[in-house]
Amino acid sequence: MLKEERQQFIINEVGIHNRILLTDIADQLNVSVDTIRRDIKELHAAKQLKKVHGGAVSLGFNNYNPTGKKIYSLEKKSQIAEKALGLIKDGQVILLSGGTTNLELARRLPPKLKLTCFTPSLPIAVQLLGKNNIEVIFIGGRLSKDSQITVGGSAINMLSEIKVDICFLGTNSIHPMEGLTEFDWEIVQMKKAMIHSSRKVVSPCISEKIGSLQRYKICGVEEVDVMITELEPWDVKLDAFKNLNIQIL
Amino acid sequence: MLKEERQQFIINEVGIHNRILLTDIADQLNVSVDTIRRDIKELHAAKQLKKVHGGAVSLGFNNYNPTGKKIYSLEKKSQIAEKALGLIKDGQVILLSGGTTNLELARRLPPKLKLTCFTPSLPIAVQLLGKNNIEVIFIGGRLSKDSQITVGGSAINMLSEIKVDICFLGTNSIHPMEGLTEFDWEIVQMKKAMIHSSRKVVSPCISEKIGSLQRYKICGVEEVDVMITELEPWDVKLDAFKNLNIQIL
DNA sequence: CAAAATACTGCAAAATCTTGCAGCGCTTGA
DNA sequence: TCAAGCGCTGCAAGATTTTGCAGTATTTTG
Structure with a gap:
């Protein structure tokens, strides 16, 4: 399985469930948790999701905040x-x-x-x-x-x-x-x-x-x-x- | 369950009920009250809610609805x-x-x-x-x-x-x-x-x-x-x- | 004030994270 | 063709985080 595929899968899962566990994903895709961890790290850097201890959560998950939203520059x-x-x-x-x-x-x-x-x-x-x-x-x-x-x-x-x-x-x-x-x-x-x-x-x-x-x-x-x-x-x-x-x- | 999820749940509950009890939340999520206590401490530090003895209240709550009548409704x-x-x-x-x-x-x-x-x-x-x-x-x-x-x-x-x-x-x-x-x-x-x-x-x-x-x-x-x-x-x-x-x- | 409830602290077990490294496959270029 | 280079993956050791528990302090309540 390609890295790209895997990351797409992760994004998709996050979109559906709003949250994922490292171990779940690693299990489903038959790769080590380290690999998923690295994927999530990348996706986090690319602002596709939010990495948290033990997994990741969707960015739009209950966190809409028109006033408190961080504005760059x-x-x-x-x-x-x-x-x-x-x-x-x-x-x-x-x-x-x-x-x-x-x-x-x-x-x-x-x-x-x-x-x-x-x-x-x-x-x-x-x-x-x-x-x-x-x-x-x-x-x-x-x-x-x-x-x-x-x-x-x-x-x-x-x-x-x-x-x-x-x-x-x-x-x-x-x-x-x-x-x-x-x-x-x-x-x-x-x-x-x-x-x-x-x-x-x-x-x-x-x-x-x-x-x-x-x-x-x-x-x-x-x-x-x-x-x-x-x-x-x-x-x-x-x-x-x-x-x-x-x-x- | 992820810590993030738990905290989102707490924020949501506070949003809905304006106040929560430590014991209620711990019960609903099947974790110890200490864990919820720590979560609430963090959320308090992040100004997402106000920690009080025994639980937490919504931030706007005390300012906007001091009488409590609004809650009833x-x-x-x-x-x-x-x-x-x-x-x-x-x-x-x-x-x-x-x-x-x-x-x-x-x-x-x-x-x-x-x-x-x-x-x-x-x-x-x-x-x-x-x-x-x-x-x-x-x-x-x-x-x-x-x-x-x-x-x-x-x-x-x-x-x-x-x-x-x-x-x-x-x-x-x-x-x-x-x-x-x-x-x-x-x-x-x-x-x-x-x-x-x-x-x-x-x-x-x-x-x-x-x-x-x-x-x-x-x-x-x-x-x-x-x-x-x-x-x-x-x-x-x-x-x-x-x-x-x-x-x- | 006294009892009950709640809060804080330190600790230990478990889970998770980080880092470095080695194996593997693929590409590149001589 | 083969060796070097590169990226990806899994593994392992040690660091860190999370969580529940127990003991003690503090607050609430009648």
């Missing part, structure tokens, strides 16, 4: 969110995609700002619901467990009926030539629809993501009107974007 | 939720309206139960997202701040396209003659649409709400197939419903 994302705030004017209609950067933006929206906010993201909707002057409209559809946004035909359909002032499009990878890319096909479809539903597309993007590339393409860089990073405007990483008719903040 | 809702669980079968498609009773139901859905779950309620969607075997489909639309469910044409439209096996319709007021009533017009529209989208309508309802009346009518009692209360079946409060062709649990 929070500092950078905060800076980006602050810059993004400057683009929003009272009375506008905006669209927030998922992602922790946009969640930070949502958190920082001033209480007195009047807005209509569309979003397919559950954590962002929860956050916005606490703001009295913001009308929240949730894009319905099937909820994807890992990204916590709605996806699928129904959601895309709902998007096709709107045209908002600004879309803040959380971005996993942006590349000067290849544009915006994603690793999840369903999210690609959602983001395409979001771009289509917006007059202006803003891409908040921490510097780590600049120049990286994923499997599927969302759109070219030319579709993005504004790019926001935590970097200073003269940073060399941004050079490649400077003659692309994009506003950089 | 929560106990009733828990009983109702437990009864409601019996109506759900593996593989079904269900629809959960908003309300705390349905939230309790959502929280109690067993992790191994496979379901497709439609809901317009934000808290319920958050709860369900943590369950791996449940496909969550969110009914999109404008989010109402106080009820935390989506309302309006878009949501009703989405409802019009589905037909689920069972709808659990959280109920504010139920009256033997006047049927189900609500004080919010928009929610009335939503609930009407939900009834229309379901083969079977179940109304979980704590006894305080029986016999009360609100401004707008959702439907007559005859549209409800099953009514669930925390009362015993022979309670006098239920007499008025007994010749109305409703199953009472």
Whole structure:
């Protein structure tokens, strides 16, 4: 049996039972517990599950916590969110995609700002619901467990009926030539629809993501009107974007 | 049993009952009280609950519900939720309206139960997202701040396209003659649409709400197939419903 | 205050983890 | 073809964690 197969099996078992025991898996696959232990170690590093003493548990196992969730490079994302705030004017209609950067933006929206906010993201909707002057409209559809946004035909359909002032499009990878890319096909479809539903597309993007590339393409860089990073405007990483008719903040 | 599992179980129990006894938990899980004590110590350190003499309490509990009245009502809702669980079968498609009773139901859905779950309620969607075997489909639309469910044409439209096996319709007021009533017009529209989208309508309802009346009518009692209360079946409060062709649990 | 319940401490057995190592099969390149 | 290199796997020794128990301290309750 191939290592790949084995790990796939483990992921599957965790998905079904929410938890597994080292000894069970080793037994079922007729390999030593050491091998399974190593597999689980790798899968843990790859964030496919959570390794615990004696086995492993599913990541989404009872641990959803919109407020307490750990956000990586929070500092950078905060800076980006602050810059993004400057683009929003009272009375506008905006669209927030998922992602922790946009969640930070949502958190920082001033209480007195009047807005209509569309979003397919559950954590962002929860956050916005606490703001009295913001009308929240949730894009319905099937909820994807890992990204916590709605996806699928129904959601895309709902998007096709709107045209908002600004879309803040959380971005996993942006590349000067290849544009915006994603690793999840369903999210690609959602983001395409979001771009289509917006007059202006803003891409908040921490510097780590600049120049990286994923499997599927969302759109070219030319579709993005504004790019926001935590970097200073003269940073060399941004050079490649400077003659692309994009506003950089 | 893994330590992780045990601790998740404890967190869950605290979430449901707001308080737990060391001995109860040790009994249910067949481990020594020392083990549970140590778990609770860790969870306390991780600020997941508050350790007290003899057990633990939920963190928000002491702040939000000092009187204990809320718990009492929560106990009733828990009983109702437990009864409601019996109506759900593996593989079904269900629809959960908003309300705390349905939230309790959502929280109690067993992790191994496979379901497709439609809901317009934000808290319920958050709860369900943590369950791996449940496909969550969110009914999109404008989010109402106080009820935390989506309302309006878009949501009703989405409802019009589905037909689920069972709808659990959280109920504010139920009256033997006047049927189900609500004080919010928009929610009335939503609930009407939900009834229309379901083969079977179940109304979980704590006894305080029986016999009360609100401004707008959702439907007559005859549209409800099953009514669930925390009362015993022979309670006098239920007499008025007994010749109305409703199953009472 | 006294009895009962609960908490803490140290300890020992069992399970599990870590680490280093050797055997095995596969690939690579002379 | 064969030797070297590499990754995967299982094994073993020692470290670490987990768990239950017993004895003692502390808190609760009547």
